[in-house]
Amino acid sequence: MVREIKVKSLLNKHKKRDSCFLDDYTLNPYAGCSMGCIYCYTRGSKYGARQTPENVTNMDVALKADAASILKRQLKNRLRRGERGFIVLGSAAEAYPNVENDLKVTREILGLxxxxxxxxHVCTRSKLVLRDLDLLRAVNETAVLPDDLDYLxxxxxxxxxxxxxDEGLARLLEPGAPSPQERLETMKKCSVAGFKVGVINMPVLPFLSDSDESLEAMVKSAKEHGASYVMFAALTLFGNGPEDCRTLYYKFLEDNYPELIPEYQKxxxxxxxxxxTYQKDLSRRAKKVxxxxxxxxxIL
Ligand code: SF4
Known part of the structure; x- marks a missing residue:
């Protein structure tokens, strides 16, 4: 039985669109994320005080009550005001957790x-997105783009x-997620089906997945699996509470790469x-490859 929580809003309007994510709006059909990544900044205290519905941690996924009717009202209101824009689906939690297989909330939302x-813009790691390619195809063909993006x-x-x-590293860091190879294969299927697809290489992990060779392997694999973009950002570590990603990440280092702890502290x-300096160097190397x-x- 999936826990249900009450929310007032599904659709969050952003003041400014980011050219990486095209986030005029963000929408998370579920609260909490089943992937359980230990570096995830949406867990723990960073958002705890302000964003309780999104902050159900530890792979615990909750259903947002009346999601479809709340969203329907919000989309109607936005249209009335002429506020067209891209919706980022799954910005803070996986839109296709395992429970979606039965509940089909994300599917209903895509229908709206x-x-x-x-x-x-769907952000995911799950092959369940393949189930909804029929709806996504219809959206691709009929969506009305915001005026300034009507050339897309x-x-x-x-x-x-x-x-x-690295499959082993991914298993340690992302215990609930499909393997990297599975994600690449799902992306390829979406690309073959005619969709514009890409990779979000976030977070790039210092000393573990940030070498020139790792960045090149990511870009090369992305390209081979149909991606037309790869977006990069370095790891961020927030909070000192027991559920916070900084605490969990340092514990991961302690257990697996203790020699890297002084490097991370520096x-x-x-x-x-x-x-x-590190962030600029990472951007420069990512751009080069x-x-x-x-x-x-x-994306743009
Ligand atoms: S998939 Fe994304 S939202 Fe989910 S736990 Fe991992 S980093 Fe967080």
Whole structure:
């Protein structure tokens, strides 16, 4: 039995669209994420105080009561005000957790997105997205794009997120997620079905998946599996509580790579972000390898 929580809103309007994610709106059909990634910044105290419905941690997924009727009202209101825009589906939690197989909440939500002709950017790791390619195809063909993006040829983008292509490392870090190889194969199927697809290489893990060789392997595999973009960002570590990703990540290092702890301490100091120098260097190297494979580092 899936736990149900009450929410007032499904659709969150963003002040400014990010050219990486095209997030005019974000929408998370479920609260909490079944993937259980230990580096996930949406777990623990970072959002705990402000965003309780999204902050159901530890692979615990909850159903949002009356999701479809709340969304229907919100989409109608946005249309009345002429506020067309891309909806990022699964921005803070997997839109296709295992329970979606039976509950079909995300499918119902996609049906509404299609009905109201909004474009959508699906962020996922799950092959269950393949079940909904019929609806996504209809959205792709009929979505009305926001005025400033009316030159785009697609009303749907589907992105798959990765922190590493190393299967063993992924098992430790992302215990509830499909393997990297499975994600690549799902992406390929979406691409073959005619969708614009790409990779979100976030977070890139310092000293574990950030070498030139790792970045190149990610871009090369992405390209071979149909991606037209790969977006990169470095690891962030928040909070010191028992459920916080900084605590969990350092525990992971302690258990598996204790020799890296001083390196991480030097890189992050007291911040949640690695040093600016590191971030700039990562962007430069990611851009270089992306240029080599003629692949974009953002959707637009
Ligand atoms: S898939 Fe994304 S939202 Fe879910 S736990 Fe992993 S990082 Fe967090």
């Amino acid at each position: 997105i299609k009905r109201f002709k909004f474009p959508v 040829e697609h009303g749907v983008f589907i992105s798959f997120s990765f922190s590493t292509l 890189l992050f100091r007291n911040s949640s972000y690695p040093s600016n 992306s240029d080599k494979y003629n692949i974009k580092t953002r």
